[in-house]
Amino acid sequence: MAILIEKQAKRDAKTEKQARREQDDNIQGERCDDSPRKVEFCMECGAFNVVSAKKLPKDVDVKAVFACNELDLKEVKVYGFDYDYTLACYKPSMDYLLYNLGRQILIEQYKYPKPIGDLQYKPGFAIRGLHYDIQKGVLLKLDSFLQIQLGTVYRGLTSLSNEEVLNLYKNRIIPIAAVEYRHDTDHDGHSKMVQLADLFSVPEMCLLCNVTDYFERNHIDYHPEILFRDVKNSVRFSHPVMHKIVEQNVSEYIKYNPDLGRFFQRLVEADKKLFLVTNSPYRFVNIGMQMLIGKNWKDYFDVIIVQARKPKFFTDKSRPIRLFDEKSGTHVWDRVVKLEKGTIYYEGTVKQLQDMTNWRGHQVLYFGDHPYSDLADVTLEHGWRTGAIINELTHEIDTLNRTDFKRNANWLQMLTGLIEEHQDCEDVDERQVFTKWMQERDFLRNEIKYIFNEQFGSVFRTYHNPTYFSRRLFRFADIYTSNITNLLNYSVNHTFYPRRGVMPHEYISYFV
Numbered sequence: 001m002a003i004l005i006e007k008q009a010k011r012d013a014k015t016e017k018q019a020r021r022e023q024d025d026n027i028q029g030e031r032c033d034d035s036p037r038k039v040e041f042c043m044e045c046g047a048f049n050v051v052s053a054k055k056l057p058k059d060v061d062v063k064a065v066f067a068c069n070e071l072d073l074k075e076v077k078v079y080g081f082d083y084d085y086t087l088a089c090y091k092p093s094m095d096y097l098l099y100n101l102g103r104q105i106l107i108e109q110y111k112y113p114k115p116i117g118d119l120q121y122k123p124g125f126a127i128r129g130l131h132y133d134i135q136k137g138v139l140l141k142l143d144s145f146l147q148i149q150l151g152t153v154y155r156g157l158t159s160l161s162n163e164e165v166l167n168l169y170k171n172r173i174i175p176i177a178a179v180e181y182r183h184d185t186d187h188d189g190h191s192k193m194v195q196l197a198d199l200f201s202v203p204e205m206c207l208l209c210n211v212t213d214y215f216e217r218n219h220i221d222y223h224p225e226i227l228f229r230d231v232k233n234s235v236r237f238s239h240p241v242m243h244k245i246v247e248q249n250v251s252e253y254i255k256y257n258p259d260l261g262r263f264f265q266r267l268v269e270a271d272k273k274l275f276l277v278t279n280s281p282y283r284f285v286n287i288g289m290q291m292l293i294g295k296n297w298k299d300y301f302d303v304i305i306v307q308a309r310k311p312k313f314f315t316d317k318s319r320p321i322r323l324f325d326e327k328s329g330t331h332v333w334d335r336v337v338k339l340e341k342g343t344i345y346y347e348g349t350v351k352q353l354q355d356m357t358n359w360r361g362h363q364v365l366y367f368g369d370h371p372y373s374d375l376a377d378v379t380l381e382h383g384w385r386t387g388a389i390i391n392e393l394t395h396e397i398d399t400l401n402r403t404d405f406k407r408n409a410n411w412l413q414m415l416t417g418l419i420e421e422h423q424d425c426e427d428v429d430e431r432q433v434f435t436k437w438m439q440e441r442d443f444l445r446n447e448i449k450y451i452f453n454e455q456f457g458s459v460f461r462t463y464h465n466p467t468y469f470s471r472r473l474f475r476f477a478d479i480y481t482s483n484i485t486n487l488l489n490y491s492v493n494h495t496f497y498p499r500r501g502v503m504p505h506e507y508i509s510y511f512v
Helices: 002-022 025-030 092-108 114-118 162-169 176-180 201-217 224-237 239-248 260-269 282-292 350-357 371-380 393-400 403-422 428-452 468-476 484-489
Strands: 039-042 047-050 078-081 130-133 138-140 193-196 273-277 303-306 321-325 330-332 344-347 364-368 385-389 479-481
Touching (some): 092 201, 092 224, 092 239, 114 201, 130 201, 176 193, 201 224, 224 239, 239 282, 273 350, 303 350, 371 385, 371 468, 385 468, 393 428, 479 484
Parallel strands (some): 078 273, 078 364, 273 303, 303 344
Antiparallel strands (some): 130 138, 130 193, 321 330, 321 344
16 A cells, blocks of 8 residues: 555655646746645545645636637627526526426316325426436436436436346336437337426426326326326416416516626627517517516517417428517417518417528627527537527636635545556555545545435436536537526627537546
8 A cells, every 4th residue: 555655655745746846937936846745545434535625616707608619709799698597587486386386287277186285396306408217207318328326316206226227117218219319209119218307397207206206105007198298288287377376476587697688789789780580479478578677678689479389380381470469469360571670470380480580600699598499409400509608607707716625626636536546456455545536436426426416416427427407408509507587797709718628548646
């Protein structure tokens, strides 16, 4: 063991000397002396404790805009927006409302047991981006390689052990046909997986798990797919009722954003065109936008389309745009041959929008919160630039900035490097120490997971890989941020540059 300590100390000393030589001479006061890094061996945990720790990373700006692909705003002439969770960000009261309404419909319309009415919403239980296996009846988290993250598989409110997961799936990797087959049909006998990719699905997941838990505890036989369909439909059917409740007390459910009007005004002054395409009904959108901006909110937009029925709006080829009469609250039969400012439209297709406005390709930047129904088709099929509004990013970045997270992440990275380097040792004593290192690594990985969310961890990462949600987000979004008005921190001519990604073969270092 002493040999391992001595070798590691020498490596650390050499690495640190080299790093110091590369630093600017102006930061002499921050340099250490040339003595080797002090390394102690902890007999209790069996791992190296680095006493003179590496500097912790700087905090991430919670209001920053992050680039997945290079985006030059000078090329953007048209800005498009979704409404829900893009322009209008909802308070936690919305989750409770949708959960309670869905639970009520399950009992009244689907005749579920009345004691289900006592099942309360559990804030913080689920996160966006999880998959639900509608044949096996479990909620789980996948990484970008379609691997199941062990410790994040739940039947109801009960976490399945690693052994139970492997018995259930026989493999940690889910077949791609079960995950990415877009029409949600059985494919060669594989399990059906449904990803819950928007924030409206969070209370739906909680209701699903609560009811599953109730059935399991009371030994009530149920079919997981039927339960999933019933819960999904109950939450979906509750939306019209939710709209009416929110309209009566909009400030109870929508977060006020004082910068939204200023953001739109700056775009208009820069001679940008603005449009809104949302699945929500006009009355609901109108009341929300009046609260956020004022009664003149429509003056900012060149085109407004409600009840668009995305993603069909982006995929259908023939579905006419229709006029909407604000006074009567119904559609008008007139044929739409051009789009006029100040007029409300609904349904239609993106093809008609492009043909009538000539807004095409990279000159259009569209913002939404859903990687699939908002962003995927417009970037893959129509060449639009895209921006994702990910509200949870605020919590994720606040967590990344915590000192305990930074220390655990630094130590985990160094410990993993030690494990990788010494995994082939054969000495009995060294193997005992190595086993303790592995145990500490597992402990650290779980600590880092719990700090984001006790059940499922980070929206963006599994233990060491990006999540499946991250993979799709980075593929379909050119930029992403936590709030649309974060763009006020950048000029309308700003270019967003993605960071140069480090490939596995490029650097040999514990810290990059």
